[in-house]
Amino acid sequence: MGIIGYSSPDWGMGGYYAREDMRQAWDDWEDENRRLHESELLEIAKKSAREFIRDADGEPYSQEDWETYLTDDASRIDKDTEAAMNYAIDDREWFTLAENIGRLANS
Incomplete structure (x- = not known):
């Protein structure tokens, strides 16, 4: 009788795994979107x-x-560019830091 519980390998964890898969897919999309827009963001x-x-x-x-x-x-360009900029801001990329405004303006 104790073995019956082992017949379901995830023990009701299907929802958790689905959320984790979605979270990983979103993280992968954010990374790729950021790379695609890198020069545009600069x-x-x-x-x-x-x-x-x-x-x-x-x-x-x-x-x-x-x-x-x-x-x-x-955001004036499109939603993907806005998302890429927000991701860069969250990652504190150098060009998103206020201390570098002068450097950016002179380049």
Whole structure:
């Protein structure tokens, strides 16, 4: 009688495995989407940096404002580009850091 429980190898874990598979597929998509848009994201950041500096009027650069600026500019292209920019922001890529705005604007 004790062996009956072993006939189902996942013991009701099917939902968990399905969620994990979906999470892994989403992570893989995010990685691939980020790689596909890498050069485009850098160009967006360069253009955004010049506009951001102009609009800042000498005020200190806020990381939150810079991220919003990047996301807004990327969203004007398409949803995949916006998703790639958000992924880059979450990964704290160098061009998404407010401390690099001047470097981006001058490149």
